[in-house]
Amino acid sequence: MSTDVKSMHMGQITSFFIPTVTLVGQNCSTQIPDRLKSLGGKKPLIVTDQGIVAVGILKLITDILDAAGMQYAVYDKTVPNPTDKNVAEATEAYKSNGCDSLITLGGGSSHDCGKGVGFVVGNGGTIHDYEGVDKSSKPFPPYVAVNTTAGTASEMTRFCIITDTSRKVKMAIVDWRCTPSVAIDDPVLMMGMPPSLTAATGMDALTHA
Numbered sequence: 001m002s003t004d005v006k007s008m009h010m011g012q013i014t015s016f017f018i019p020t021v022t023l024v025g026q027n028c029s030t031q032i033p034d035r036l037k038s039l040g041g042k043k044p045l046i047v048t049d050q051g052i053v054a055v056g057i058l059k060l061i062t063d064i065l066d067a068a069g070m071q072y073a074v075y076d077k078t079v080p081n082p083t084d085k086n087v088a089e090a091t092e093a094y095k096s097n098g099c100d101s102l103i104t105l106g107g108g109s110s111h112d113c114g115k116g117v118g119f120v121v122g123n124g125g126t127i128h129d130y131e132g133v134d135k136s137s138k139p140f141p142p143y144v145a146v147n148t149t150a151g152t153a154s155e156m157t158r159f160c161i162i163t164d165t166s167r168k169v170k171m172a173i174v175d176w177r178c179t180p181s182v183a184i185d186d187p188v189l190m191m192g193m194p195p196s197l198t199a200a201t202g203m204d205a206l207t208h209a
Helices: 028-038 051-056 055-068 083-094 108-123 195-208
Strands: 023-026 045-047 074-075 101-106 143-147 159-164 169-174 182-185
Touching: 023 074, 028 055, 028 101, 028 143, 028 182, 045 055, 045 083, 045 108, 051 055, 051 101, 055 101, 074 083, 074 143, 083 108, 083 143, 101 108, 108 159, 108 169
Parallel strands: 023 182, 045 074, 045 101, 101 143, 143 182
Antiparallel strands: 159 169
């Protein structure tokens, strides 16, 4: 009995994207150096923001890298709703410091800014070239996303939202390549959030779910 494959009704194809590894647990951030090395990273650019610096979370992470003897550079000027200018500045910091990998540290803004860097250093051009769906053609550098909130899920997804300052619009970049290789959810890094932010990110997580 033969079957005409062309005549077969094909059901809808679905897919999902998650990090290769997600670490959850107290002090799991201490594994950042080993995880990055396992991906081939030797000198990461840490993409973060001034709030993370002010509360001392950046120092917790750089202390871990220092103890492991890992070199790094820092870009800490990410703003809420990160901009194309943030991405350009962070990309320049990546290149000028001879970085070969990425650590994003914070909530959705830091993750999205770092993803923007990954697109540009991995594929060239500017971040504007990647607006839309699956516009990249080359892989990201080794990438570890370290979460400090529980709301946006950017450390888990293939989405990157960057503000185009010239057009004054938010660019939606959807690309499977920007899903982090490793996501780290260390509750120790979330303990210092103000109660209002804890509540807001909890509601954000609920609505995402």
